[in-house]
Amino acid sequence: MPKILIIEDDEILSKMYAKKFTSDGYQVVVAYSGGEGILTAKKEKPNCILLDIMMPVVDGFQVIRELKKDPDVKNIPIIILTNLGTSEIFIGEAKRLGVKDYLIKYKTSAKDVVTAVKKALNEK
Amino acid sequence: MAEVVLDSLSAISKIAAEAKDLPSLWEPLFDVILRTLQVDAGTIMTLEDDLLVRRVAKGMGEEIMKEPPIPESKGGISWSVVRSGKPAIITDIAKEKIASKVLAASMHSLVTVPMITRGQTVGVMSVFTKKQRAFADKDIDLFITIANQAAVAIVSIRSTELLEENRRRLSELEALNQLSKTVSTLFDFDETLYSIIGLITRIFKADKGVLLLFDHNDRLLKATKPAFNLTEAQVFDFRCRSDEGVSGQSFCKGIPLMLNKIDPETENVLSRAKMSDIKSVLVAPLKVKSQTLGVIHILSSKENNFAQDDLRLFSILSSQAAVVVNSSYMYRDIEQERKKDEALLSSIAEGVLAVDNNQKIILLNAAGEKISGFLQEELLGKKVDIIMNNNSHPEPLGEGSSVNAGSADKLPDSSLSARNDNDNHTLLRRDGTIFPARLSVAPIRDADDKGIGKIIVFSDITHELEVEQLKRELISIATHELRTPITGIKGYLDMILSGDTGGVNSETKEVVSEVTAINQKLADLVDDLLNVGRIEQGRIEVKPVAMDLTNSITEALKELSIQAKGKSLEMVFSSPQGRTIYSSSEPPAGGELRSNIMVKADPERVRQILINLIGNAIKYTPAGKSEIRNQKSETNLNSQNPNYAGKIEISLEQKGSEIICHIKDSGIGMDKEAQKSLFTKFYRIKTEKTRQITGTGLGLWICKQIIEMMSGKIWVESAEGKGSTFSFSLPIA
Numbered sequence: 001m002p003k004i005l006i007i008e009d010d011e012i013l014s015k016m017y018a019k020k021f022t023s024d025g026y027q028v029v030v031a032y033s034g035g036e037g038i039l040t041a042k043k044e045k046p047n048c049i050l051l052d053i054m055m056p057v058v059d060g061f062q063v064i065r066e067l068k069k070d071p072d073v074k075n076i077p078i079i080i081l082t083n084l085g086t087s088e089i090f091i092g093e094a095k096r097l098g099v100k101d102y103l104i105k106y107k108t109s110a111k112d113v114v115t116a117v118k119k120a121l122n123e124k
Numbered sequence: 125m126a127e128v129v130l131d132s133l134s135a136i137s138k139i140a141a142e143a144k145d146l147p148s149l150w151e152p153l154f155d156v157i158l159r160t161l162q163v164d165a166g167t168i169m170t171l172e173d174d175l176l177v178r179r180v181a182k183g184m185g186e187e188i189m190k191e192p193p194i195p196e197s198k199g200g201i202s203w204s205v206v207r208s209g210k211p212a213i214i215t216d217i218a219k220e221k222i223a224s225k226v227l228a229a230s231m232h233s234l235v236t237v238p239m240i241t242r243g244q245t246v247g248v249m250s251v252f253t254k255k256q257r258a259f260a261d262k263d264i265d266l267f268i269t270i271a272n273q274a275a276v277a278i279v280s281i282r283s284t285e286l287l288e289e290n291r292r293r294l295s296e297l298e299a300l301n302q303l304s305k306t307v308s309t310l311f312d313f314d315e316t317l318y319s320i321i322g323l324i325t326r327i328f329k330a331d332k333g334v335l336l337l338f339d340h341n342d343r344l345l346k347a348t349k350p351a352f353n354l355t356e357a358q359v360f361d362f363r364c365r366s367d368e369g370v371s372g373q374s375f376c377k378g379i380p381l382m383l384n385k386i387d388p389e390t391e392n393v394l395s396r397a398k399m400s401d402i403k404s405v406l407v408a409p410l411k412v413k414s415q416t417l418g419v420i421h422i423l424s425s426k427e428n429n430f431a432q433d434d435l436r437l438f439s440i441l442s443s444q445a446a447v448v449v450n451s452s453y454m455y456r457d458i459e460q461e462r463k464k465d466e467a468l469l470s471s472i473a474e475g476v477l478a479v480d481n482n483q484k485i486i487l488l489n490a491a492g493e494k495i496s497g498f499l500q501e502e503l504l505g506k507k508v509d510i511i512m513n514n515n516s517h518p519e520p521l522g523e524g525s526s527v528n529a530g531s532a533d534k535l536p537d538s539s540l541s542a543r544n545d546n547d548n549h550t551l552l553r554r555d556g557t558i559f560p561a562r563l564s565v566a567p568i569r570d571a572d573d574k575g576i577g578k579i580i581v582f583s584d585i586t587h588e589l590e591v592e593q594l595k596r597e598l599i600s601i602a603t604h605e606l607r608t609p610i611t612g613i614k615g616y617l618d619m620i621l622s623g624d625t626g627g628v629n630s631e632t633k634e635v636v637s638e639v640t641a642i643n644q645k646l647a648d649l650v651d652d653l654l655n656v657g658r659i660e661q662g663r664i665e666v667k668p669v670a671m672d673l674t675n676s677i678t679e680a681l682k683e684l685s686i687q688a689k690g691k692s693l694e695m696v697f698s699s700p701q702g703r704t705i706y707s708s709s710e711p712p713a714g715g716e717l718r719s720n721i722m723v724k725a726d727p728e729r730v731r732q733i734l735i736n737l738i739g740n741a742i743k744y745t746p747a748g749k750s751e752i753r754n755q756k757s758e759t760n761l762n763s764q765n766p767n768y769a770g771k772i773e774i775s776l777e778q779k780g781s782e783i784i785c786h787i788k789d790s791g792i793g794m795d796k797e798a799q800k801s802l803f804t805k806f807y808r809i810k811t812e813k814t815r816q817i818t819g820t821g822l823g824l825w826i827c828k829q830i831i832e833m834m835s836g837k838i839w840v841e842s843a844e845g846k847g848s849t850f851s852f853s854l855p856i857a
Contacts, residue, residue: 019615019619020624023625
C-alpha cells in the first residue's frame with residue numbers, strides 16, 4: 001500500500017485529497033505547512049509527495065530544495081499541485097528542481113491527481 | 125419828391141436784403157421812415173397765431189415793449205387793419221379805441237398799414253406823430269410800399285431763423301445718433317442713458333427728464349434711474365397704471381403726446397411723485413421693433429413749454445433713447461449670462477481649461493487652479509503645453525482617441541466628434557509634478573459653426589486610480605480564494621459519482637450531476653473574472669509562436685464533441701480549399717488529414733478562444749432532431765422545420781497576411797443592436813430564447829482582448845433567427 005504525503009496548507013483541499021487517496025486504497029499522511037512537510041517527509045519516507053507551492057513561511061520550492069539535500073528522501077517523486085497557474089517561471093523552476101508533474105488544482109479532478117500519482121509511482 | 129421816394133425804396137430793398145434779424149431790419153428802416161414821412165415814432169407788430177406781438181418800437185419809450193401781446197378778441201386798430209388788409213389813418217388818437225395805453229397817452233395821430241407779402245398778412249407797421257397831423261395819400265402809399273418790403277424781409281428773416289433752428293436740431297440729432305452708435309462700445313449704460321435724457325431735456329428747454337418702464341409683473345409703468353433732475357424719492361414714486369394719465373395713453377396708443385396743460389389724471393400721477401410743479405409734458409413711447417418698453421417724459425414747470433412741431437423731433441429722439449434702453453437691457457442680460465457662466469465654471473469640481481485655435485490658454489476655472497496649482501492669470505496667453513505633459517504617454521492610444529500623449533498638437537481637431545473623453549493622461553502641476561488625469565475635450569464653435577478653440581475638462585484621478593487598483597486586487601484575491609472551495613466541492617462530488625463512497629442510486633446520481641454542473645459554472649465564472657482581472661492589469665502573458673491552427677481547431681472540436689453530441693449538433697471543419705478536415709458525424713478518414721496552416725499566436729490562448737467561440741455556437745444553437753423530445757423548451761424553435769439539424773461549421777480563409785477562422789452556427793442569431801455591444805464586458809443578450817443559457821458575459825470580451833494582443837481582430841455577422849458567424853483573424857506565421 002503506497003504511502004502518500006500531502007503537503008497543503010488549505011484544510012479543505014488536503015482533507016479532500018486525503019479522502020480520495022484513502023478511498024482509492026492509499027495510505028495518506030498530511031502536513032499543513034512547508035516546515036511540517038519537510039519533517040514529515042523525513043520521518044515517514046512516503047512513496048510520493050503531493051506538494052502545494054503557495055504556503056506561508058516555507059513555500060513549496062523551499063520544501064523541494066530542502067528535501068533534495070537529504071539523500072534519504074531526495075528520490076521521492078514529487079508532484080506539484082497548485083493554483084499558481086501556468087506561468088512558465090514556476091513550471092520552469094519546478095522542472096529544474098526535478099518534479100514529476102505540475103498539476104493545476106482547479107483544472108485537475110481528484111481522479112486525475114490519483115492517476116498522476118499512479119504514473120509517478122510506476123516510473124519509479 | 126419822386127427822387128426821394130426812389131432813393132428811399134432802393135435803400136429799403138437794400139436794408140431788407142441785408143437784414144439778418146428784426147432789429148437789424150428795423151433800425152435802418154425806421155431811419156428811412158423818419159426821413160420820408162416826418163413822424164415821431166414807429167413800431168412793428170407781427171402776427172403769431174392769434175396774437176399780435178410787438179417786436180420792435182422806436183420813439184415811444186421802453187415801457188411800450190412791456191405791454192402784452194394783443195389777442196384778436198381784444199380788437200383795436202391794429203387788429204382791424206389785419207382783418208381788413210387796409211391802412212388805418214387816425215388823426216386824433218384820443219377819439220379812438222386804442223389798445224396801447226402808452227400810445228394813447230403820448231401820441232396824437234397815427235397811420236397803421238398791414239404788412240403783406242404773397243397775399244399773406246404777417247403783421248402791421250405803424251407810425252405816430254406827437255402833434256395832430258393829416259397824412260397825404262402819397263405818404264400813405266409810400267408807407268404801404270415800405271411795409272410790404274418789410275413784410276418780405278420779415279418772412280425771409282423768419283425762414284432763416286427756422287432754417288437755423290432746423291440746423292440746430294439736426295445737429296443735435298446727429299449728436300444723438302453718434303451717441304447711440306457708440307453705445308455698443310460704451311461700458312456704462314446708465315451714464316449713456318443719463319446723458320441722452322439730459323440732452324433731450326435741454327433741447328426742449330424743459331426741467332426734468334425720466335423714463336417709465338413697463339414692469340410685466342405688476343403691469344405698472346415705473347420711473348427708472350437714471351433720471352434727469354429727479355430726486356430718488358421722485359423716481360421711486362413716479363409710477364402709474366399702463367393706461368393712466370398722459371404716460372399711460374402714450375404707452376397704450378404707442379404715440380407721442382404733448383400736454384401743455386396738465387389734465388386731472390396726469391396731475392394725480394404727478395402729485396403722487398411730488399411733482400405738482402410740472403405744467404407741461406412731452407411723452408413718447410420707447411419702441412423697439414414691435415415691443416414698447418415704456419415711455420420717456422420731458423417735463424417742464426412752465427405752461428405751454430412745448431410747441432406742436434417739437435413733438436415730431438421728440439418722437440425721433442425717443443426712438444434713439446429706446447435703442448439705448450434696449451441695448452442696456454440686452455447688455456444686462458448678457459452680463460447676467462456671463463456671470464452665471466462664471467459662477468458655473470467656478471462652482472464645478474472639474475478643472476476647465478479653454479484654448480484658442482493657436483493652442484493658447486484663454487481660461488482656467490477655480491477648480492482647475494486648485495487641481496493644477498496654476499493661477500489663471502499666469503496661464504492666459506500661454507501655450508497649452510505648459511500644463512499638458514508632453515512625454516507622458518509611452519504608447520499611442522487607439523484610433524479615435526486622438527486626445528493623446530498630452531501633446532497640444534494632438535488635441536482633437538474640430539473635424540472630430542463633438543466630445544472626446546479619455547482617462548489615460550497625465551498633466552503637469554505648477555510645481556512640476558505629474559498627475560494622472562481624465563480629459564474631456566470638446567471643440568468650441570462660434571455661431572457659424574466654425575471651430576474657434578477647444579474646451580478641456582479635466583480632473584485629477586490619482587485617488588480614483590488607487591481605488592481602482594485596490595478594487596482589482598481585491599477581486600483578484602477574492603476570486604483566487606474561491607477556487608479552493610470550488611476545487612474541494614468538485615473533488616467530493618467526483619468521489620460520490622465514481623462510487624468511492626459506496627453505490628449511489630440513479631436519482632442521487634442525477635442530483636449530484638446537477639450540483640457538479642452548477643459548481644462548474646461557478647468555476648467558469650471565477651476563471652473568467654480572473655482572466656478579466658489579468659487582462660485589465662496587463663498581467664496576462666501572450667507568447668505568440670508559429671503554431672498549426674488546424675490542429676488547435678481539431679483539438680478544440682474533439683474537446684467539445686461530447687457537448688455537441690449531447691445536443692445532436694453536427695460539427696464540420698473544412699480547410700481553405702473546402703476539404704473536410706474534421707467531421708463529428710463521420711469518423712476521420714484513414715490517416716491524419718494534415719493541412720498545416722501556421723499562424724503566429726499563443727497556442728494556449730488560441731485554444732481558450734476556440735473553446736469559447738465553438739462552445740458559444742453549441743450553447744446558442746438549438747438542439748438537433750434526436751434531442752427534440754427531451755428539450756421541450758427548444759421544440760418551438762424547430763417546429764417549423766421538422767428536418768432541422770443543428771450544424772456548426774468551422775472554416776479557414778487566407779486573406780493577405782492573415783488567416784481568418786469562421787465559426788458558423790445555425791443558432792438563434794442576433795439583431796444589429798446586440799452585435800454592437802456583444803464584445804463589451806458583462807453584455808448578454810436577454811431574450812426569451814437565451815434566458816436559460818448560462819454565461820458570465822465575459823467570454824467574448826476576453827476573446828477580443830486576447831485576439832487583439834495577438835494582432836488579430838474578431839467580429840460577428842448575424843441576423844435574428846438566421847444563425848451567427850463569428851470570425852477572428854491571426855497573422856500568418
